[in-house]
Amino acid sequence: xxxxxxxxxRARYWRWETRNEIPEYQHDxxxxxxxxxxxxxxxxxxxxxxxxxxxxxxxxxxxxxxxCGNLVLYCEPETTHELVGFERLSENLFLCHVPLETxxxxxxxxxxxxxxxxxxxxxxxxxxxxxxxVDHLDVFSGNRRKIERQHQLLLNSAEIVLATSRALxxxxxxxxxxxxxxxxxxxxxRFTESIHGDSEPPGDIAPMLFQGSPxxxxxxxxxxxxxxxxxxxxxxxxxxxxxxxxGPDLDGSTPSKLTEIQNIHRLGVKVHDEVPIYLQYFDITMxxxxxxxxxxxxxxxxxxxxxxxAKPVISTPLNESIQYPGVLIAxxxxxxxxxxxxxxxxxxxxxxxxxITGVAKENSWAERAHQILDAIDGVKGQx
Numbered sequence: 001x002x003x004x005x006x007x008x009x010r011a012r013y014w015r016w017e018t019r020n021e022i023p024e025y026q027h028d029x030x031x032x033x034x035x036x037x038x039x040x041x042x043x044x045x046x047x048x049x050x051x052x053x054x055x056x057x058x059x060x061x062x063x064x065x066x067x068c069g070n071l072v073l074y075c076e077p078e079t080t081h082e083l084v085g086f087e088r089l090s091e092n093l094f095l096c097h098v099p100l101e102t103x104x105x106x107x108x109x110x111x112x113x114x115x116x117x118x119x120x121x122x123x124x125x126x127x128x129x130x131x132x133x134v135d136h137l138d139v140f141s142g143n144r145r146k147i148e149r150q151h152q153l154l155l156n157s158a159e160i161v162l163a164t165s166r167a168l169x170x171x172x173x174x175x176x177x178x179x180x181x182x183x184x185x186x187x188x189x190r191f192t193e194s195i196h197g198d199s200e201p202p203g204d205i206a207p208m209l210f211q212g213s214p215x216x217x218x219x220x221x222x223x224x225x226x227x228x229x230x231x232x233x234x235x236x237x238x239x240x241x242x243x244x245x246x247g248p249d250l251d252g253s254t255p256s257k258l259t260e261i262q263n264i265h266r267l268g269v270k271v272h273d274e275v276p277i278y279l280q281y282f283d284i285t286m287x288x289x290x291x292x293x294x295x296x297x298x299x300x301x302x303x304x305x306x307x308x309x310a311k312p313v314i315s316t317p318l319n320e321s322i323q324y325p326g327v328l329i330a331x332x333x334x335x336x337x338x339x340x341x342x343x344x345x346x347x348x349x350x351x352x353x354x355x356i357t358g359v360a361k362e363n364s365w366a367e368r369a370h371q372i373l374d375a376i377d378g379v380k381g382q383x
Contacts, residue, residue: 011078025098038071045120055272064369066093131158136297167297185365186304217282221250233333279309287315308360312343326356
């Protein structure tokens with residue numbers, strides 16, 4: 001709670017401190033717009049930092065929309081210390097840390113917002129809202145009534161509504177018949193390149209590889225939605241297998257007893273560009289999530305990243321995992337152990353590898369960006 005109060009006060013001070021600099025920022029933005037003729041101007045309001053420990057859906061969508069020739073302005077959280085003004089990340093993608101009034105000079109921009117950062121989105125003058133519903137509302141912390149109210153406002157007012165999973169899509173479809181099912185995707189080329197990688201293994205994973213045991217890896221947040229009991233049970237059942245966990249301990253829910261199991265290794269956070277390198281050294285990948293209403297509504301980013309890297313995937317029976325061919329489903333310790341043996345056979349099966357890499361290619365972030373741009377064209381065509 002104290003941390004939230006400090007961030008709130010810091011953000012208020014930053015807004016007060018920068019209010020007189022808005023004309024200068026608008027001048028800089030006008031120059032950016034003039035020098036980069038693009039299809040659309042798309043703004044991502046303050047939410048997840050571009051340099052967050054996990055490279056998530058907003059960052060991936062922003063990058064892909066920019067790669068399609070649109071000018072994308074990705075706003076850092078107000079409390080960031082790493083940027084003042086604008087930073088060019090790629091041809092058409094700019095990181096921004098400016099007051100939202102700066103965007104007054106942009107005529108009717110499309111603004112991609114999630115449920116929880118909607119209050120920022122509506123501060124952008126003339127915003128044409130694209131509502132990206134990424135999670136079950138139970139995931140969000142804070143005032144539940146407020147979150148539900150924002151969700152309903154977005155369903156009623158957004159020009160485009162996206163749902164990342166079938167569970168979320170089915171939930172919003174009665175209210176928004178025009179909603180689009182737009183799951184997470186993968187930067188296909190970047191992860192496929194790891195198949196043919198020949199780099200030396202990173203120092204922290206090398207000792208595990210020298211053991212000669214099969215490796216089963218997980219990349220993502222260690223959080224309350226992971227089935228730690230399943231993971232512990234499988235690791236104890238299969239002492240011949242090395243289990244590797246990469247990612248931040250997001251909420252402190254990781255049980256301390258996990259560190260007592262000799263064949264489970266936590267390698268901590270890796271920057272986004274390092275993930276394909278580590279995937280290269282996994283024999284098998286896994287999504288060991290608890291199965292409940294919240295996780296059934298999740299579209300795991302890691303699913304298609306694993307597939308693009310040509311790694312067999314073992315998952316608990318999540319709605320968004322069971323629908324894709326090539327995913328091995330396990331609901332308990334013994335089933336998971338059996339699927340490890342099956343995956344070890346499949347990892348060298350050319351037909352299976354072609355299957356899963358094909359699924360990944362069909363679900364690239366580029367495909368998601370084109371889906372959104374088609375929706376934008378449809379909205380503009382009705383004007």
